[in-house]
Amino acid sequence: xxxxxxxxxxxxxxxxxxxxxxxxxxxxxxxxxxxxxxxxxxxxxxxxxxxxxxxxxxxxxxxxxxxxxxxxxxxxxxxxxxxxxxxxxxxxxxxxxxxxxxxxxxxxxxxxxxxxxxxxxxxxxxxxxxxxxxxxxxxxxxxxxxxxxxxxxxxxxxxxxxxxxxxxxxxxxxxxxxxxxxxxxxxxxxxxxxx
Ligand SMILES: Nc1ncnc2c1ncn2[C@@H]1O[C@H](COP(=O)(O)OP(=O)(O)O)[C@@H](O)[C@H]1O
Ligand SMILES: [Mg+2]
Numbered sequence: 466x467x468x469x470x471x472x473x474x475x476x477x478x479x480x481x482x483x484x485x486x487x488x489x490x491x492x493x494x495x496x497x498x499x500x501x502x503x504x505x506x507x508x509x510x511x512x513x514x515x516x517x518x519x520x521x522x523x524x525x526x527x528x529x530x531x532x533x534x535x536x537x538x539x540x541x542x543x544x545x546x547x548x549x550x551x552x553x554x555x556x557x558x559x560x561x562x563x564x565x566x567x568x569x570x571x572x573x574x575x576x577x578x579x580x581x582x583x584x585x586x587x588x589x590x591x592x593x594x595x596x597x598x599x600x601x602x603x604x605x606x607x608x609x610x611x612x613x614x615x616x617x618x619x620x621x622x623x624x625x626x627x628x629x630x631x632x633x634x635x636x637x638x639x640x641x642x643x644x645x646x647x648x649x650x651x652x653x654x655x656x657x658x659x660x
Contacts, residue, residue: 468534469541470557471631472549474601475564476592478574480615480623484564485545487624492631495539499546502529516584526552547597550604561605562627563598565642567616568657590658593644602639611637 471494473485482498489496503509503521508529510520530553534542544553568589575585591597601610611630615623629635648654
């Protein structure tokens with residue numbers, strides 16, 4: 466059976482898990498959450514004390530992802546994680562959805578999720594500077610990558626758009642947001658890029 470891997474990436478709190486779970490449910494797909502997998506199977510090299518985050522063993526994770534995809538009974542596999550582009554190889558990937566959210570809205574969701582201080586500003590800067598998109602462009606052929614602006618949208622609405630992309634009835638595009646330009650125009654760039 467040919468497997469279809471769909472990668473959902475984006476800055477923490479952008480809405481990946483909400484979207485990926487709903488999508489997996491709608492298309493009867495296996496769902497892999499990279500953070501949960503790393504913790505459950507101990508695929509970690511250590512802890513980044515400064516950031517308060519895990520350092521994932523990317524080589525081991527790559528192998529494990531391939532194994533899981535090969536042995537999956539479902540045709541579709543949704544992989545959810547902000548570093549998916551480092552561990553899900555191009556050759557097994559069909560679609561890469563990079564979720565984007567307006568930094569001001571993202572900041573509110575991050576605060577709600579308990580982010581503060583450096584970790585908050587670092588992750589907001591990553592969103593403003595298109596880090597996940599740039600990484601995805603390094604890892605995958607461009608025609609697989611689809612950037613979706615999820616700002617102020619319901620998960621259902623976003624998932625419906627992803628379903629159209631999978632069906633081939635909607636063309637993907639990249640370069641659809643310009644948070645840097647938007648914040649600069651509003652005179653808020655310095656407030657946001659203060660790391
Ligand atoms: N479309 C949405 N609209 C409003 N809030 C959302 C939306 N999607 C997710 N959220 C909320 O944002 C927070 C982060 O979502 P989550 O899916 O966990 O993001 P991620 O997996 O990217 O870190 C959660 O509190 C979630 O309920
Ligand atoms: Mg998540």
